Amino acid sequence: MKSIDPKDFKVTAPIQLKDIPTDLNNKASDDDKEDKLDNVREKLSELQDVMYAHNRYGVLICLQGMDTSGKDSLIREVFKEFNARGVVVNSFKTPNSTELEHDYLWRHYIALPEKGKFAIFNRTHYENVLVTRVHPEYILNENLPGIEKIQDITPQFWEDRMEQINNFEKHITQNGTIVIKFYFHMSKEEQRKRLLRRLENEEHHWKFSPGDLKEREHWDEYMQYYEEAINKTATENAPWYIVPSDDKDMARYIVAKIIWEEMQKYTDIKEPELDDKVKMNFAMYREQLKE
Template sequence: MGDYKVTSKILLKDRPTKVVIDDAEHELKKIRKKLGKLQDTIYAHGKYAVLVCLQGMDTAGKDSLIREVFKEFNVRGVEVHSFKVPTELELKHDYIWRHYIALPARGKFGVFNRTHYENVLVTRVHPEYILGENIPTVHSVDDIDDAFWDARFEQINNFEKHVAENGTIIFKFFLNLSKEEQKYRLLRRLNKQEKNWKFSPGDLKERKLWDTYQECYEDAINKTSKEHAPWYTIPADDKPSARYIVAKTMYDTLKRYTDIKEPELDEDIKTNLATYRQQLNNE
């Protein structure tokens, strides 16, 4: 699964948007069961947290991927956070605050459906949104220059480095959707009554900015894909294959942590297991 990991500078136009894996749904069922068992071990081990970051254009399939990939997880060991427009309280803090307080505890998985990268993506496409953060040095859109974004990338890199050094394993997945496939999925939302609720006229406004978003994603990925927090560009036009690639990438990576094991029983308890069984059987 190393083909999708970003280890050097990329051009998004050169990364595939569609890969079809034979029997992807069946393969996903097998790998997510293994992931579910591994999650139990990580929970019992209690020394690592796992942060899964999902980014992508509208209709890229983030919601359904979460539903299908984490289906075999024990609910006590995984938390999903969907980050929308910042609240009044969140805007009174720095932009990373709401993400920091949502980080998974050791032993748990945390899934960010849209992430701290929105702060260098949607805000970069719409820099006027930054004014709502009330940053002391930003008085107008003219103050939001390249140096501003470079500083923000450095802050994000430092944030991820800090949490990684303290036991959080980070996965960052960009669901790489083609513009043609997005058109099909938006039309599906309009044509299927049960999908109408997902459609917003704002989706069409953002679609007109497709090229700008692609440039911002490419820049963000290139500036923040690090060994401790790598990006993976996942071909997203075929949903079953995208889900399988994400699940397999996580499983293969986590299996390399050979120190993740279920804790050993206390020697005194282990020695007396037969006695405890006898006590229960004699009730």
Template sequence: MKDIKIEDFKVTEAIQLKNIATAFDLKADKKEIEDELEDVREKLGDFQNTIYAHGKYAVLVCIQGMDTAGKDSMIREVFKDFNTRGIVVHSFKVPTELERDHDYLWRHYIALPARGKFSVFNRTHYENVLVTRVHPSYILGENLPDVNSVDDVNEAFWDKRFEQINNFEKHIAENGTIIFKFFLHLSKDEQKNRLLRRLEKPSKNWKFSPGDLKERKLWDNYQACYEDAINRTSKPHAPWFTIPADDKPTARYIVARILYDTLIQYKDIEEPELDDDILANLDTYIKTLESE
């Protein structure tokens, strides 16, 4: 099976999505890929226990992608071996009335992981520079003091919003949150195939919405907005990774490997040592229990 490197997928310079492949050949069949994924996710599960005991870092995993890119199944398969006490998944949908009464980052800020824990954002704060950029009228629902019409949602507005997002991520990174941002890069043809499967399989029908077809017509707009967002916000402390997503098992394995290969580079993350008094009396405690 072909080995992969983090650098093959990390965005370190300006990209053009049209030049980035949506498929990646691991030189392996589906069974071999799934076996390798099982191995690496078990290692991730073990690492989660260590980071939980260490208690000084948090991990934020952000997953973005077009409809049908495989976000839900990605989360299910990559984090299957995690202890539920150490991970929370947040699926961000249309803001509630309460969320709209706060700034757009508020609902994401309160969902950030505590030290020792993982949070996975299924759709993220980037919806606020993606969906809203394709549909600028949505910004009017935020009831901002300086936005009275769509004309006020101009380039200066987006420049400020990107600056705010960069500042948000820099702040949490400087306070111990390790950030991963994954863009599941799907081809338009593969999205069509997956939408057809949703319509043709009764068990998948519930996932389909007529709105999916309306948004599909805006494919080029979304690609342009994703490209701009990735280029403006991929930073050393909060990098983006473009993940070829046409094949789901391959995409899951790549994401899991990037997570694991990155996290094990933190050599200071280790389980705390036992208190000297406890360590000195371990044999006594063992004998006490064995003598019951």
């Protein structure tokens, strides 16, 4: 298996999605990919235990991608060794009536990870500059001042919203939340195959929605808006990684390794040491327990 370098997937300059491969064509066997993933997820699990004891940082993992790009299965496979108390998954769907009574970032603020824990956003605050750009009529549901009709939503509106997202991420990273963002880069042909499999495999019928086909008609628009959002919100404190996702097993390993490498930057994450007086009395505590 060829070596995977997380730096190869990090967005550090303006990108064009059409120029980025959706498959690495890495000749690794399925067993090799599974072994590599297993090794990294065990290390991540151990790291999470230390983080929990350290209690200074929370980690926010943001997952974005088109339907069928593999977000759900990746969560299951990458984080299955975690202690259940240490990771919370949030899937953001159409805002409900309560959420619409607040600004669009409110429901994301209240789902941020506690110190010592991981939170996974399966679809994220970026839906507010992706789905809503393809379907601007959704913005009218937010009941915003000065927005009475679709024609009131100007290009500057989207510029302002992406600046607000940058400010949101800057604020939370400065207050102890580590943010790592992933875009699952899948080809339109691979999506077609995956949707067909859902129709042909009875066990997966429940996953299929006619809405998936309607959204597929907007593929080119989504690619344009993903590209723009990534280019305008890729920062050093909240980096974007573009993960080739036609091969789900490889994508899982890439994501796990990137998270591991990112976390190595935080050298202050260590288990807290016991007070010296407590250590000095270990012998006495042992005797008390024996008695």
